[in-house]
Amino acid sequence: MSSEPLLIFETKARGLGRRELQEFARRLRDEVAEGRSFCGMITTDAELHRLNLQFLGHDYPTDVLSFPSPAPGAMGDLAISVDRAAEQASRHGHDTATEIRILLLHGVLHLMGY
Numbered sequence: 001m002s003s004e005p006l007l008i009f010e011t012k013a014r015g016l017g018r019r020e021l022q023e024f025a026r027r028l029r030d031e032v033a034e035g036r037s038f039c040g041m042i043t044t045d046a047e048l049h050r051l052n053l054q055f056l057g058h059d060y061p062t063d064v065l066s067f068p069s070p071a072p073g074a075m076g077d078l079a080i081s082v083d084r085a086a087e088q089a090s091r092h093g094h095d096t097a098t099e100i101r102i103l104l105l106h107g108v109l110h111l112m113g114y
Helices: 018-031 045-056 082-092 096-111
Strands: 006-009 039-043 064-068 076-081
Touching: 006 018, 018 096, 039 045, 039 096, 045 064, 045 076, 045 082, 064 096, 076 082, 076 096, 082 096
Parallel strands: 006 039, 039 076
Antiparallel strands: 064 076
């Protein structure tokens, strides 16, 4: 049996239902990630900026970062900026929760090698 995707909320996001996002993460695990679990952190622009600089050498925030696991069968980790998600959601005409789901899918696809 595959393990539960772990979502860590380092910041609050208005209108973001944690239970609904966890259910979406389960669906990603089951329907996209071939049953492999992952860890996702919902955080701020400042943290994505720090991670982007530390691990990729890019001195700016971004919307999502993925860190594939070297362990066989493991997916890896994701970090998502709720600040970027809110800005992009506004620009594209949907809510922040929808944008975070899009970014979770985007990150999982990266973890899968796409």
